[in-house]
Amino acid sequence: MRQIRINPDFTSWQRAAKWLLLEQTPPHHVEWVEGGAGQASLFAVAEEFTRNHPGALSVPRNFMQIAYTVACHRDPHHWDRMYRVLWRLLHEDRNLLRIAVDPDVRALVELQQEVCRDAHHMLSFVRFRELKSEQRFVAWYRPDHRITGRVAPSFVLRFRAMCWSILTPDECAHWDQGELHFTPGVERQAAPTSDKVEDLWREYYRSTFNPARLNEGLMRQFMPARYWENMPEAEIIHETIATSSQRVEQMLANKSPRRTK
Amino acid sequence: MDLKEKLRILSDAAKYDVSCASSGSRRTAPAGGLGATSSAGICHSFTPDGRCISLLKILLTNYCVYDCVYCVNRVSSDIERARFTVDEAVNLTLDFYRRNYIDGLFLSSGVIQNSDYTMEQLVAVARSLRETHKFGGYIHLKAIAGCSADLLRQAGLWADRLSANIELPTQEDLSRLAPEKTLVQIEGAMASIHTGSAEARAERKHSRSAPRYAPAGQSTQLVVGATPTTDRRILQTTSRLYQSYELKRVYYSAFSPFPRADVRLPLQAPPLVREHRLYQADWLMRFYGFRGEELTTDAEPNFDSALDPKMQWALRNRWFFPVDVNRSPRESLLRVPGLGCRTVQKLLGVRRYHQITLADLVRLRVSIKRLRPFLITADVNDGLRTLDLVELAPLVRPSAEQLSLFDPATALTGEL
Numbered sequence: 258m259r260q261i262r263i264n265p266d267f268t269s270w271q272r273a274a275k276w277l278l279l280e281q282t283p284p285h286h287v288e289w290v291e292g293g294a295g296q297a298s299l300f301a302v303a304e305e306f307t308r309n310h311p312g313a314l315s316v317p318r319n320f321m322q323i324a325y326t327v328a329c330h331r332d333p334h335h336w337d338r339m340y341r342v343l344w345r346l347l348h349e350d351r352n353l354l355r356i357a358v359d360p361d362v363r364a365l366v367e368l369q370q371e372v373c374r375d376a377h378h379m380l381s382f383v384r385f386r387e388l389k390s391e392q393r394f395v396a397w398y399r400p401d402h403r404i405t406g407r408v409a410p411s412f413v414l415r416f417r418a419m420c421w422s423i424l425t426p427d428e429c430a431h432w433d434q435g436e437l438h439f440t441p442g443v444e445r446q447a448a449p450t451s452d453k454v455e456d457l458w459r460e461y462y463r464s465t466f467n468p469a470r471l472n473e474g475l476m477r478q479f480m481p482a483r484y485w486e487n488m489p490e491a492e493i494i495h496e497t498i499a500t501s502s503q504r505v506e507q508m509l510a511n512k513s514p515r516r517t518k
Numbered sequence: 519m520d521l522k523e524k525l526r527i528l529s530d531a532a533k534y535d536v537s538c539a540s541s542g543s544r545r546t547a548p549a550g551g552l553g554a555t556s557s558a559g560i561c562h563s564f565t566p567d568g569r570c571i572s573l574l575k576i577l578l579t580n581y582c583v584y585d586c587v588y589c590v591n592r593v594s595s596d597i598e599r600a601r602f603t604v605d606e607a608v609n610l611t612l613d614f615y616r617r618n619y620i621d622g623l624f625l626s627s628g629v630i631q632n633s634d635y636t637m638e639q640l641v642a643v644a645r646s647l648r649e650t651h652k653f654g655g656y657i658h659l660k661a662i663a664g665c666s667a668d669l670l671r672q673a674g675l676w677a678d679r680l681s682a683n684i685e686l687p688t689q690e691d692l693s694r695l696a697p698e699k700t701l702v703q704i705e706g707a708m709a710s711i712h713t714g715s716a717e718a719r720a721e722r723k724h725s726r727s728a729p730r731y732a733p734a735g736q737s738t739q740l741v742v743g744a745t746p747t748t749d750r751r752i753l754q755t756t757s758r759l760y761q762s763y764e765l766k767r768v769y770y771s772a773f774s775p776f777p778r779a780d781v782r783l784p785l786q787a788p789p790l791v792r793e794h795r796l797y798q799a800d801w802l803m804r805f806y807g808f809r810g811e812e813l814t815t816d817a818e819p820n821f822d823s824a825l826d827p828k829m830q831w832a833l834r835n836r837w838f839f840p841v842d843v844n845r846s847p848r849e850s851l852l853r854v855p856g857l858g859c860r861t862v863q864k865l866l867g868v869r870r871y872h873q874i875t876l877a878d879l880v881r882l883r884v885s886i887k888r889l890r891p892f893l894i895t896a897d898v899n900d901g902l903r904t905l906d907l908v909e910l911a912p913l914v915r916p917s918a919e920q921l922s923l924f925d926p927a928t929a930l931t932g933e934l
């Protein structure tokens with residue numbers, strides 16, 4: 258058994274995987290250990306690869322795309338899963354990824370989907386607050402996986418003409434209308450706590466909801482409660498649900514609705 | 519009246535339009551501008567009815583000269599009225615967009631003065647967003663019934679999507695509940711949009727710099743359950759609209775009670791299961807190769823609420839089955855109850871390298887209970903023996919418990 262220490266990022270895994278493949282090390286002989294270089298750890302004997310293997314290795318392009326995404330996953334077992342599929346691709350079947358019912362492939366694709374879903378959630382649920390003093394919009398967000406670097410360019414596309422920062426516990430992304438740069442993660446206290454437009458937004462949220470179609474389970478499925486901490490509208494969800502049956506009864510009784518405060 | 523009050527009134531009045539998609543368009547803002555659209559669209563929030571908020575959906579005003587019985591904003595109703603100025607609508611959109619609350623704007627309006635004047639106001643908002651503020655986010659404009667073709671032409675240059683609502687499925691329904699609207703007039707707007715779109719595409723073949731016209735296409739909406747019209751008639755109308763005007767989507771909106779409703783309307787809970795079945799049928803027509811008229815019969819013109827439309831078709835057409843998961847063509851697999859488009863695509867990829875068994879289908883999270891009577895797999899499938907049973911329906915019907923929750927995920931997408 259070889260213990261391999263890598264930084265939890267794609268490049269570090271890729272470098273190690275290339276060494277291991279070219280040294281013909283099968284997946285069940287590898288144990289992956291996450292940790293920064295030089296970090297004191299229980300795994301004093303773990304090997305690290307600090308330079309690239311000079312040899313050549315051809316890997317299917319679609320595998321690299323999937324692996325690049327899966328590398329953002331927070332579950333440390335995914336490094337092993339990635340290596341196992343790669344090994345089988347090269348030793349067993351170049352078409353392995355086409356066999357969606359294969360347990361290893363399915364597990365890898367599920368990891369990929371979890372990361373993609375998380376990235377989509379981040380694009381959806383980040384909420385900026387305006388820092389007037391610095392003419393900057395700032396958001397705090399806690400992604401499930403290490404996706405901040407991967408998602409930040411999509412925010413640039415949408416908010417190119419603004420200065421903004423997205424703060425997360427892993428890393429922070431900053432855009433100053435010139436280039437994207439990253440700083441270490443912070444806690445949520447670093448972000449502003451309110452914005453003058455939020456009151457209008459809550460008014461919109463309340464009014465666009467149709468109480469006659471109440472379906473709380475469906476809402477929670479699409480917008481799990483763990484995201485609510487960043488969303489200004491979340492604080493009126495319970496109130497909106499609680500008053501909906503009363504609003505419907507009023508409508509059915511053909512009365513004018515009373516304003517809910 | 520302050521801005522918040524207007525927003526309350528004008529978003530409340532807009533919510534019966536169910537479309538909220540921000541997908542199907544790829545656009546980036548010009549230098550110095552804000553916003554971009556992506557082909558997938560983004561849902562930024564969900565309200566407790568489980569519906570997504572991706573656009574700021576408002577009316578410019580809820581004053582209206584029309585008296586459509588099914589509409590909350592009809593002139594004879596004594597609801598509160600309000601009107602946004604063009605700048606107010608523009609600034610709200612930008613303020614919400616900057617904070618990542620929305621993907622863009624869905625702007626509709628009651629009709630004030632006349633159709634052309636109203637449409638000019640909507641176009642003015644869109645033009646200001648695009649020209650003055652270089653806004654690159656999504657804009658969906660409502661085509662006001664009866665406005666000029668020229669205004670629709672302008673609207674399409676600023677908007678990602680245009681929609682003219684058919685509102686009710688037949689001319690008889692319209693005559694009863696919306697006496698000032700006619701199918702001819704509404705379809706006239708659809709035809710103008712269709713022409714504008716076709717012309718713009720033709721021009722872009724010659725010159726890449728020619729302007730786009732409503733790149734996310736057009737959609738429409740009809741209200742279900744406000745009249746006794748059958749599902750069969752509804753699907754006749756929608757399949758005709760899809761064919762004639764290349765609509766991207768038809769939205770079905772279960773009639774939902776609203777304040778100060780007319781006594782001619784059914785004041786009851788919205789028929790959500792029926793709406794769901796129509797969405798499923800719509801998907802079958804657009805992605806599964808079904809023709810509208812196959813899905814119901816003259817004898818049974820409405821869908822059974824307990825079974826999905828594909829299963830209902832399968833039970834009536836047993837001769838078509840069994841289908842072989844390892845050999846049958848894509849078109850046949852798409853007709854197997856329980857197999858969705860994406861699953862079929864996966865199976866076609868897998869079967870070139872691997873003989874598919876029932877256990878494989880379980881791994882793909884397919885509902886075996888529904889599909890067993892209809893599908894030959896590489897291993898032994900006992901379920902095939904039930905295919906010709908008269909009493910097959912109870913075996914494939916979801917349990918009552920599942921039905922009451924009715925697959926929340928599919929309720930939104932209508933996917934099978």
